[in-house]
Amino acid sequence: MATIDDVARTAGVSTSTVSYVLSGKRPISAPTRARVERAIEKLGYRPHAGARALASSRTNVIALMAPLRVGVNVPVIMQFVAGVVTRARDFDHDVLLLTQDDVSGLDRVTGGSMVDALVMMDIEADDPRVPLVAAAKQPTVLIGLPQDPEGLSCVDLDFEAAGRLAVRHLAQTGHTDVALIGSPPEVLRRHTSYAERMMRGLRDQARGSGVTVKVEACDSSPSGAATAVDTLLATAPDTTGIVVHNEGALPHVLSRLAERGRVVGRDMSVVAVCPTDVALSQRIPMTSIDLPAEGIGKVAVDMVMARLEGEQPSETRLLAPVLTERESSAPGPAAEDG
Amino acid sequence: MATIDDVARTAGVSTSTVSYVLSGKRPISAPTRARVERAIEKLGYRPHAGARALASSRTNVIALMAPLRVGVNVPVIMQFVAGVVTRARDFDHDVLLLTQDDVSGLDRVTGGSMVDALVMMDIEADDPRVPLVAAAKQPTVLIGLPQDPEGLSCVDLDFEAAGRLAVRHLAQTGHTDVALIGSPPEVLRRHTSYAERMMRGLRDQARGSGVTVKVEACDSSPSGAATAVDTLLATAPDTTGIVVHNEGALPHVLSRLAERGRVVGRDMSVVAVCPTDVALSQRIPMTSIDLPAEGIGKVAVDMVMARLEGEQPSETRLLAPVLTERESSAPGPAAEDG
DNA sequence: TTAGCGTGTTGAAACGCTTCGACGATCCGG
DNA sequence: CCGGATCGTCGAAGCGTTTCAACACGCTAA
Structure with a gap:
């Protein structure tokens, strides 16, 4: 060479x-x-990248820690990752991929000066990784919201606003009994913040709109979805509006509703919270609040790069939710027309 | 520091x-x-990683080029990636993630000595990246089979054997009219080798077993799957055994078959070619030939590390397919009992 | 007693780049 | 015609490792 x-x-x-x-x-x-x-x-x-890194103390690499184990939201994760990788390239950076469980990886890439910055996905309320990266010399952006960001930057969809938006949409279209089919129980148990923020928004707006809201955790398997639907139909039979915040369960929820004789878009209104392409690839195009995964990934990179350049202070950015009405919406019992 | x-x-x-x-x-x-x-x-x-790389000309990083755009097999891709990343860690290596379309990235990471080796997924028959990495000084392993490996190592499921195995299973359980619902037309058009190898095996064994085989390309959308099923039922109405080699389309194929009054596991036998967890998360547990994505990722890393250590020659490794019978199998018209 | 060996440790030369201070040349205004 | 900017280029000192040749030491064998 x-x-x-x-x-x-x-x-x-x-x-x-x-x-x-x-x-x-x-x-x-x-x-x-x-x-x-x-x-x-x-x-x-x-x-030579190594020589360059040694002399300049800049590697032009950022670390991305992502949950790679198969799970609920694989396609969503991929979109985050794609967003991060492509945006990083715009800044002439490459991406080093770490798995969620490789906590020691943080120390390794950070302490060894392998990367200039970090992006971490899937942050839990009380995430053990947060203090670690807070102590690192590299700037970090979290995708998700921990309890205490300790001077780190965060970015996420504003799930609280999304919850409010969903209920407002249902209330405005005449629904008075609303339900959430949400994350799997184990996610809730971990106090993943997005699930809790969603519920808070939901309940908040329900109170404001004079609407009842029932919450059902939901495993993303077919049987888990069936159970959730059955329980819901049994304990809250008047429900006509459902918010589904669980990409994996969504198709199975729809299947079960059909099996139980509910026609989504006619006598049941369903709002999904998921990426648009997921909303569109269901049995019918779903009314949905977009989870702009790729966009969030890009914003995360923008933020981390900003901190790398100037001395921007850390900030938290919550993206405003957008609801798009499609064919799974239906007027409720209190609708003024029809 | x-x-x-x-x-x-x-x-x-x-x-x-x-x-x-x-x-x-x-x-x-x-x-x-x-x-x-x-x-x-x-x-x-x-x-300091950079100093180390400079002095030793070893980075302890391998590059992984993966198709990140949303597409058919997102969960499968994730499993490959997970396999590569976790196995790399066993060898004390980290993974730099490149996107499929970032062809110049090959030159960058390779020429700049950012990585010790490369793993590339989703290789097409006449892949433009193959000559590039063949010219690189770093050893490379391809996941998939190009037309001409040029001294590179390759690893993949033996799709030809899988095709034979699927037909043999169907023939042995009494089916005489068999079909393949395969990859989307654009995949076939690219001459992605796994699709072609699968078909070859299928036809090969069909000839040997005295069975007819009809091949239907299939888009992974709900409507694409519906079209494929409808066409199949119209042009080959005697079909009682179907091989589905398209993870994305699988649930929709099953839905459409149900809508068309076919009961999978009773009057229709379906063999899926996909990761086990996908096979298990369908409406009924599917008889399947496992696509051991994570395992293949691991083998890829093993091979690339072997070449990094000693001077192993390049080799091609095709993993033997394994069929697991579950509830989507049914006896065919020629079955002895029944 | 000495040559020879193995074991454990050292000094110094790379490795390939960035960056700082300095310097010559050219240009300007006074 | 001179002092001081400004512009473009250069030399050399790092940056933090690895690794090679060499060496000191204590043994064993002759």
């Missing part, structure tokens, strides 16, 4: 000049720049 | 001694080792 010295020699300049051509940190005259570029081209020169 | 020299000083030894304690490449007496380890502990010393 050619080195920067080889390039300097064949271009007839000093190595520092080559470096400055590459980094643009000092002005270089046009003819010199041209000679250097020709030499680089000719030799097929590529700067 | 403490450096190796700091450690050496506080332990009262030379830097090289510290280095040898860390790498184990030279014998170190027990007391010296203990002193060094105490110093490391005390200072919280972490070797």
Whole structure:
């Protein structure tokens, strides 16, 4: 492999000049720049990442910690990851992938100066990783909201607002008995903040709109969904509006409702909280509040890069929810028309 | 951050001694080792990855190129990725994630010595990336089979054998008219090798078993699956055995069959080719040929590490398919009992 | 007693880049 | 015509490791 010295020699300049051509940190005259570029081209020169990292203490790599175990929201996770990776490239950075459970990985990549910054997904209320990265010298952005962000940046969908929005939509279309089919019990048990924020928004708006709301945890398996639907229908038979906040269970919930003789879009109104493509690939196009996974990933990178450049303070960004009405909405018993 | 020299000083030894304690490449007496380890502990010393890479020309990072765009087999992809990442950790390596379309990324990570080796997923017959990585100095393992591996290692499920196995199972249980509901047309158009290998095996065994086989491409949307099922039922109404090789379409195929009055497991036998967990999360547990995605990812890492250590030659490894009978199998018209 | 060996440790030379201070040249205003 | 900016380039000092050749030491065998 050619080195920067080889390039300097064949271009007839000093190595520092080559470096400055590459980094643009000092002005270089046009003819010199041209000679250097020709030499680089000719030799097929590529700067050595390690040497660069050593000299500049910048790796141009960010770490992404993602939950890779198969689970509920695999497609959603992939979208986050895709968003992070593509946006990172826009900033000329690559992505080192860590798994959620590899907690020691944080220390490794952080302490070993393998990365310039971190993005962590799927943050729980009392996440053990948060104090670790808070102590690291690299800036970090959390996707999700811990109890105490300790000066770290966070980004997420505003689930509380999403809960309110969903109930408002149902109330406005004439529904008075509303339910949430939510995350699996184990997620709730972990106090994952998005689930709790969603419920808070839901109940909040229910109170404001004079609507009842029943909450049902739901495993994402077919049988889990069936159980949730059956329980709901048994304990709250007047329910006509359902918010489903569980991508994995969604198709099974719809199947079970059909089996139980409920026609979604006619006598049952369902609002899904999920990425748009998931909403569109159900048996009927679902009214949904978009979970802009890829977008959130990109914002996370934007934030982490901002902190890397200037000395931006840490901030928390909650994205406003957007509801799109599709074919799973139906007027409720209190609807004014029809 | 403490450096190796700091450690050496506080332990009262030379830097090289510290280095040898860390790498184990030279014998170190027990007391010296203990002193060094105490110093490391005390200072919280972490070797600088860049410096290490520069001096040793080893980064302890491998690149993984994966298709991140949302598509057919998102959960399957995740399993590959999980397999690669966890196995890499067993070899004390981290994983740098590249997206499929970032072809220039190959040059970047390879030429810049950012990684020691590469793993590439989703290889097509005439993949433009293959010549690129063949020219790289880092060893590479392909998941999938290109037309010409050019001295690269490959690993994949033996789809040809899987096709044979599926037909053999159906023939043995009394089916004489068999069909494949396969990949989306665009996948076939790209000549992705696994689809073609599957068909070859299928036809091969069909000829041997005296069975007819009809092949239907299938988009993974609900409507695509419906179309495929409808076409099949119209053009080959005697079909009683179906092989589904399309994870995304599988649930929709099953739905459509139900809508068309076919009871899977009674008058229709369906064999899925997919990861076990996908097979188990359908409306009924599916008889399936396992696509051991995570396992393949691990094998890929094993192979790439073997090439990194000794000078193993490149090889192609095709994993033998395993069929597990579950509730979607049914006896066919030619069954002896029944 | 000495040559020879193995064990444990060291010093110093890379590894390939960035960046800082300095310097010559060119240009300006006074 | 001179002093001081400004512009473009250079030399050299790091950055924090690994690794090679060498060496000190205590043994054993002759």
